[in-house]
Amino acid sequence: MHSIDVVGVLEPGGRVVLPVAGGSVRGGFPSPAEEFLVERLDLTSILVSHPQATFFVRLRGESMAPAGLFDGDLLVVDRALKPVHQDVVIAVVDGDFTCKSLWLKGGRMKLQAANPTFPDIVPVEEQVVEIWGVVTASIKQFRGRSGAR
Amino acid sequence: MFGLVDLSNFYASCEQTFRPSLRGKPVVVLGSNDGCVIARSQEAKALGVPMGAPWFKVSHLAQSAGLVALSANFPLIGDMSARFMSLAAGFGHQLEAYSVDEAFADLSGIPGDLTLRGFKIRARIRQWLGLECGVGLGGTKTLAKLANLVSKDAERKPGRYPAHLAGVCNFGDLSQAQLEAVMRATAVGDVWGVGRRYGAQLLELGVVSAWDLAQLPPSLVRKRWGLVLERTVLELQGVSCIDLEAVPGPKKQVGVSRSFGKGLEGLDGLLEAVGEFAARAAVKLRKQGSVAGQVFVFAQTSPFRPPPHFSRGLCVPLASASADTRVLVAAAHAGVRAIFQSGVEFNKAGVFLLDLCPANRRQEAFDFGEMGSEIDEQLMATVDHLNQRFGRGTVLVGGAGNTRRKTDWSPKQSRLTPQYTTRLSDIPVAKA
Numbered sequence: 001m002h003s004i005d006v007v008g009v010l011e012p013g014g015r016v017v018l019p020v021a022g023g024s025v026r027g028g029f030p031s032p033a034e035e036f037l038v039e040r041l042d043l044t045s046i047l048v049s050h051p052q053a054t055f056f057v058r059l060r061g062e063s064m065a066p067a068g069l070f071d072g073d074l075l076v077v078d079r080a081l082k083p084v085h086q087d088v089v090i091a092v093v094d095g096d097f098t099c100k101s102l103w104l105k106g107g108r109m110k111l112q113a114a115n116p117t118f119p120d121i122v123p124v125e126e127q128v129v130e131i132w133g134v135v136t137a138s139i140k141q142f143r144g145r146s147g148a149r
Numbered sequence: 150m151f152g153l154v155d156l157s158n159f160y161a162s163c164e165q166t167f168r169p170s171l172r173g174k175p176v177v178v179l180g181s182n183d184g185c186v187i188a189r190s191q192e193a194k195a196l197g198v199p200m201g202a203p204w205f206k207v208s209h210l211a212q213s214a215g216l217v218a219l220s221a222n223f224p225l226i227g228d229m230s231a232r233f234m235s236l237a238a239g240f241g242h243q244l245e246a247y248s249v250d251e252a253f254a255d256l257s258g259i260p261g262d263l264t265l266r267g268f269k270i271r272a273r274i275r276q277w278l279g280l281e282c283g284v285g286l287g288g289t290k291t292l293a294k295l296a297n298l299v300s301k302d303a304e305r306k307p308g309r310y311p312a313h314l315a316g317v318c319n320f321g322d323l324s325q326a327q328l329e330a331v332m333r334a335t336a337v338g339d340v341w342g343v344g345r346r347y348g349a350q351l352l353e354l355g356v357v358s359a360w361d362l363a364q365l366p367p368s369l370v371r372k373r374w375g376l377v378l379e380r381t382v383l384e385l386q387g388v389s390c391i392d393l394e395a396v397p398g399p400k401k402q403v404g405v406s407r408s409f410g411k412g413l414e415g416l417d418g419l420l421e422a423v424g425e426f427a428a429r430a431a432v433k434l435r436k437q438g439s440v441a442g443q444v445f446v447f448a449q450t451s452p453f454r455p456p457p458h459f460s461r462g463l464c465v466p467l468a469s470a471s472a473d474t475r476v477l478v479a480a481a482h483a484g485v486r487a488i489f490q491s492g493v494e495f496n497k498a499g500v501f502l503l504d505l506c507p508a509n510r511r512q513e514a515f516d517f518g519e520m521g522s523e524i525d526e527q528l529m530a531t532v533d534h535l536n537q538r539f540g541r542g543t544v545l546v547g548g549a550g551n552t553r554r555k556t557d558w559s560p561k562q563s564r565l566t567p568q569y570t571t572r573l574s575d576i577p578v579a580k581a
Contacts, residue, residue, distance in 0.1 A: 052232040053277035055570060061581035069581060079277050090579050095170030097579035113581070130169070132279075 047137045053080035055133065057090055059099055064088070067114035069099065069138050077133035088135040093121060097132065150256040150263060150286060150321065151293040151393075154237045154270060157281040157301065159250035160188035163229045164219055166279035167569040167577050175216045179204055182408040182561050183220055191305070220562035224571045232278055240270045245393045251297075253290060255393050267317035286319040290391045291384035294341040295359060296320045299331055309334055332360035332385075342381040347374060359385060403441070405429045406499020410561040412451070413495045419448060419485055426500040427481035431474040432533055434502055440470040442504030444477055446484035451496040459495070461488040464503070472508060473525050474532070 048054045059073040085104040100111035111121040123129045160178040165171045175196045180187035186202045210216035230249045238244045241254030267284040285297025300318035303310040338348030363385035371379035380390045405426040447462030465480040567575035
């Protein structure tokens, strides 16, 4: 049952993409695991649902520590999601990015820190507080954290 | 049916997405060497900053009007453009990336309300990327382009077009009378493909508006101005002549040119700069799988400086078409030596590779001395690979400059913003 299938035509200077695990070209004994080849788990596809709308943001400060978000964490921010009550969000307050918990009820909104010693941010009249994106994951690295500081 | 999605003030808006404090402020983006304005925010346009203005001519507005100038951040622009194209691809079933910030979509056969679809794609681009865009829909690409202009001007210049066409303009929704009114309100020079030269000639003949142009008999237009303008007239009349170019073909010319950080005198510096440009162009050439038959080099003085002015270029033909950095650098050097003049302060130079054809169709010179071109190709592929993996300038081909060292002719980019989306140490910071 040895077979060789043509998977592409190689032209001088041209490029051909060969299937990585297609099993089309065989010589020798077929692998017993071939029937079970599946995709390896990929962290990006676990953490990122909307690749075009996902951005990374570095967290600075302690006000979200009780919620498990620490200084230096790498945040995964998804702008495709509609922010809802109690989401952790990146908001724009007076031109700067801030990370807080969103409180949204009865048409009123405020931004809360997880640490209650920090005051709530309540938009005053004419002040626009924009929700820039929803934080969907926080990544902590313990070794080799390049770019953390 | 065609749709055209065109981002508004793309370069400046990218910066404003990641630096919200810049929103609502006049922002300009400066091109090569921080020399001229290549993009403006809406507020900078309102301030009257002209496109292409040398920065030194408008820099007084920084003091008087809070004008902010930034160096062009190409990694950011490239990444945001790729995200945009990927979203715009959901608009129709085929997409043509017409430029970095505009895309044509083929909407033929797509069921449902296309205007609503236009508003949805617009809302998605705004929410996901923080970028504004206009959406135009029409039966031909030229009409879609015109509808796009209407969608933007109805918003920016109230009164010129009906207000309900702002943001998304679908010519398919308009009655014949409404379409005529819109086309009468559009200057003939604003029609895609007309351009300044034809525009002036048409104006002289009393063809003032897009509507006037659409009334001309195509055969007469062809006789007088040629096939290109005839095609434009037919497209305005609703006859689709220009198809979507879904897969852009290999570029017909590949070039690298740059202004120098400060004036450059002497042959050695010019040789090094032009060698580096030739090497960079060679990488582009190999990436698209082409070889070049001619190498064009040029060098010039600043038109903004007092004379003597100098501007010269030379085309160097190759014995056989090549993508080998060593061959292309040698040809560029030969060209530079021929045009060089001492005592001149150069401020810009460049290399263009011309006469391109696919690498697998090249004609070899009948040269018994040249052996092992396969080995050369492998060498070049290895050089490209190493530079891609470890950073540009890791491996240099003799005479191709030294990109790690900041040389006199390295571009000046003193207002460079962080690479928010392509470099981990540059990502935005949020305070908690």
